[in-house]
Amino acid sequence: MAKLNINGKVRDIPAEGEMPLLWAIRELAGLTGTKFGCGIAQCGACSVHINGEVMRSCSIPVSSLKPGDRIVTIEGISPNLSNPVQKAWLELDVPQCGYCQSGQIMAATALLKKTPRPTDAQIDAAMTNICRCGTYQRIRQAVHIAAGNAAGAKSAASDSVKI
Amino acid sequence: MNKIIGNTGFNASRRGFLVGSLAGGLSLGFNLPLTAKQAETPEINAWVVVKPDNTCVVRIARTEMGQGTLTGLAQLVAEELECDWKKVATEQIMPGQNLARKRVWGEMGTGGSRGIRTSHDYVRRGGAAARMMLMQAAADQWKAPVAELTVKEGVISHAASRRSTTYGKVAAAAAKLAAPDPKTITLKDPKSWTIAGKPLKRLDTAAKLDGSKIYAIDVKLPGMLIAAIKDSPVFGGKVQSFDDSKLAGRPGFKKVVRVKDTAVAVVADTYYHAKTYLAELPIVWDEGENAATSSATIAALLKEGLESAGPDNGGRKEGDALKAIAESAKRVDAVYSTPFLAHATMEPMNCTARVTADRAEAWVPTQNAESSLASLSEAAGVPLPQCEVFRTDPGGGFGRRGGGQDYVRQAAEIAKQFPGTPVKLIWTREEDQAHDFFRPISMMKGSAGLDANGNVTGLHFRISGQSINAFSNPGNIVGSKDERQLQGLWKEPGDAQLGYTVPHLLTEYMMRNTHVPVGAWRGVNTNQNAIYVECFMEEVAKASGKDSVVFRRELMKNHPKHLAVLNAAAEKGDWGKPLPAGVHRGIAQFMGYGSYSAAVAEVSVSPAGKVRVHRMVLALDCGIAVNPQQIAAQVEGSVAYGLTATLYGECVVEKGRMVNLNFDTYEIMRLAEMPKVETVIVNSGGFWGGVGEPTICVVAPAVLNAVFAATGKPVRSLPLKNNKLA
Structure with a gap:
């Protein structure tokens, strides 16, 4: 079980440590706006922000994240396309x-x-x-x-x- | 947010049908079964539903995969409907619905740049018929002659009695009227269009900006399981055995499924688990007879075709080109080659299937929903009328998701093992690159003769390579002739006609098939053939001592449309004008998919041999331009797709299998290398040509001809990365 702060909400995610953040976001948090493209950090379809830095979530194991890390996905950048x-x-x-x-x-x-x-x-x-x-x-x-x-x-x- | 619910198919949300709040945009939603919808809002006809709030829902049968067809088709219907564009929404037709209504929506397949050019007539008639019925309903209500009524933006008026009403108010009455006699329907002259022909914004952008658009890979269904699959790495190989003993008891693991003879799938609770366990699963393959095939053996096969005494598999013989070339003052000979290419759609192949004894459903990113339905029915063993395919807009298509439907068959086979439980199959990128229907590989041997004045006396193009028809549509091969592989070299006008007339011409296709599955690939086969013809013609132009454009013009007098596009590109592309030091131009023209294309590229080659494309000007004559802004977007996209192939694209075969399995070895051009693209739409009118594919074919030859100008050496084999230019 991992505690992940996604789009300002801390969630308990039943992810194994080795699970890439992409799949925790898509399959366990249910946020499907972040996409799977290659799985090797080449294409960037899985890009999210971690503490304000853009990162390729397919290649970041959940175990490498700390509970305080702020993860923002496409669903979290504005409530109404106002960005x-x-x-x-x-x-x-x-x-x-x-x-x-x-x-x-x-x-x-x-x-x-x-x-x-x-x-x-x-x-x-x-x-x-x-x-x-x-x-x-x-x-x-x-x-x-x-x-x-x-x-x-x-x-x-x-x-x-x-x- | 769209919500996926159980047995009713897609999305019960009303959001998809309502006018969005942003910039007048609309969001394309998923679908409710028409039976449910009919109960609340009757359709005027198959193409148009008008809601009490005046929203006009236009039904779309073709696939929207980024190319803008959805917006273009809606524009065509709305134009004839005379409705308020701001109140247009769209709704996708599903293939089971089409089948149940005797294909009232016609063909659903979306490939060959046919989405608009083969359906414009009947969709516009649908819009016009709906307009006539709505106006008749108002006339009946007012007891006024319909000829006295006028309509604008969905408001019907009768000047004599100073009455007016809206489409929404008369829709229920209109829906009860008989359809007008088709002979009484007159379509508007495109010159009078106010909605079609205009650079209107897309209807489907908003949901692509906040993660809310649901692609097939995002589908969620109650109790859904996820599968990952590995097919025999060697094409034609089979599964000999696998050992799943170590997977039992692993978190989320459900089952290993053998899929037909050739593939193994792992089913689990999440994709992460499924693909992780699949990667760990020991599989023994029977690699079959193709395990020794390589790019080198395939090249040898193609070279044999270039030299073979025959017989040929199609072509043109006009005059005696071989004799003319042999007797010419000067001759030019060259051999060109292009590799296998993968589509690499951003959304990997995937399909969700739910199968019971008497019902099969699938959620599919497809370019051919009817083909998906047939594949589902066959693989699930459930009769067609008891099947439905809920199609989603694919995350890229480019020809990959057309007739083959391999991923639908696999998903149905796997789902059969879990009756009633939906199973989503997702391919890894590696699987996607290993098991595509690749752009066919080929080579071309060109010969030309020039007289003492530098005039062409004869041309000979011999193409040796794999046939798409032989792989997927053998019925299209007439006798032994397969003209499809000679697209762009045809004599017949209207689709893919060669734009040159020479005294003696010989074109030949030598079919040489490999064990690699091949298929349509955005712009096939004009892409490969435009490189062959236009790069070779550039060599001939150089040998003639003439300017590239002047040389071409002399041979294009019988082809005014080709010529007009060449001239448009040359003019906008500043042909003949000075360039900065180190920058060189190249030009190319070609025809495919019913449209005429030409391009001018500005290129520099660094001392280290690195090619940089600075600017590209493309001219396109697609006849009638339905949405100029979408046409420009397609032209820009075709440059990116074409340049990726030119610079990097190559699928190498070793030991019978593909080896470029992800984007680290199958390189895709990034933004930094994107040139400035300028589009000239030569709006000649009078015909309906394609848009998505035609311009891609001139991208590579224009760039390669500019590289030739820069280095003095022609590039004869693709991709550029394999050529030493320094």
Whole structure:
């Protein structure tokens, strides 16, 4: 049994110590917004915040967590899509299939907490999650929008014309 | 939050049917059985339900897997319905419902970029018929001639008597009317569209931003068990034995199940337990006859096809290309190759099944729900009318979740061992990479002749490789001819026509099948063939001494649509204009899935040989553009998918099995490598082409041609990572 603080609520989770946090969150806490993609910390679909740092929960055994550690999942970043990242994602229709987007949003919110106005290079370095639909261009633009960086957003803008 | 409940199928929540509170967006919910819904709100027809609050529910039969088809189809119905777009909601049709109503919703399969282009007519007719019935109901109520009524955004007015009403108020009466005679339905001219053709926001974004969207992998059912599976690593191998003696008594362990002859599944209370125990389970495999096959032996097979005396398995013979090339002033010869590729959808294959003696149900991320239903029925041994598939929007499809439905069959086989108990089967990423229906491997030998003025006298393309039809649809092979593997080289217009006319042309397909399962892979087979044709043509252009665009234009005079798209890409892509030092351009054009595509890539190659794609301009003519913003999103996505394949994509075979089993060895391009993408929608109108797939085929050749420009050496084998460019 592990005591985990998930989205501000301390829960008793009947997890073995070796169980990756991802499966404790999905199968035992019942929060399915955090996704399974690869199981080896490559794709980032399972990204959550632990004490404000973005981490890949598929590769963190529950035993490595302390009861005081604050875990935040996609369900916990705002009650009503009011986080600036969610708003920017909605504004640009960033998701396609959407499966990786929980992780992308967790990576973006963690980035903006540390670096409120990231450069393109900082976005490149921080946003390493895989998206197979290929929403990368809109993710870059949306991060700039969420950061209030109009010039960055314009230079990254999805550019299309109809002739 | 959507709630999954027991026997009623999906989600009793009303949320899915209500207009969302955010930015006018709607959330797509799961479904209630239509019988339950009919009791409360009658449908106007199969496509449209109007609720008393004026919400117009548009029924969607095709799969939404990110490509925006759901929003596009709703736009087409709403356009003819003349309803208020802000009050449009959508509802998914399930295949059992379709079957029970004699397929009133038509085909459900969503692949080949057909979601809109093969259903636009009947869905628009559905919207138009519903509008006519709603207006007739108002006319009947007012005892006024229907011709005197007008409608706008779901409000019906009769100017003469200054009366007005809403769709919601007349819906119940309209539902009792007979459907109009199809001959009386006139569809709008796309030029007059106000909803379709517009860059409207997607209807399904909000639930993808807060974790509330339920994918099949998230389905929860009472008493559900979870399974992990391992199929024979060597294709064609079998399970010889396994030893489950050490698993008894382990926490949550239920059972080890042999699935057919080829796979073993461990069933437990959680996926964590199931996959952990599966990894510990000693399994002895009978690897069968393919255990010695490798990428090297497969390459030898394909090379033999390139040199073989025949017979061929399809192609075009126009004039005498071999003679023309032999007699030419200058000839160009080259051999190209492309590897097997996995789809690597972000949501791994999974399926939840519940089977009893007289009922089978499955929750499936599927691109072909009717195929899922048939697979479920067959594997469960339950007649079709007693089966239902509750389809969820897949977390990526790209062709993986179409006809094969291997994961549905497996889930049904496992669930049969637990009658009445739902069992969710989830594949590991490793299983997903080991057991895909891979993009077929092939090679191409190209030859071209040039006269003294650099004009092409003859072209010969010979493609040797595996056939998708031979693996999955042998009935599509006519005699020994399998033209599908020559997509993009066809003579016939309209779908995948070669855009060049040369005096002598020979195209040939030499079928060389391996033991690896193959299937559709976003843009197959135009992806491989566009590399072959467009990179080879670039070599010929260089040999002719002409500019790449000028050279192509000369051969494209008989193909004005291809040419218009090439020109659009060249113009927006600044072809011929100066570039920063070290940056080079490449161009490519091709046709597939009913649409015309061209791309210009700007690329640099570092002294260490590292390729960087800075900018890509893509032009697409899909005829009628239903949602330009979704088209741009698909074009951007196609660049990411195509570039991943170009830079990194490769599934290597060793000892009969796949060896690139996770993202550490099957590399996927990340955001940092994404170029700036610009999309030109050449809205020529008059035809309905595909959108999801067409542009992917020009991504690789445009980039490779830019690399050729940068290094002076053509890249003839994919992926780029295996080429030393420094």
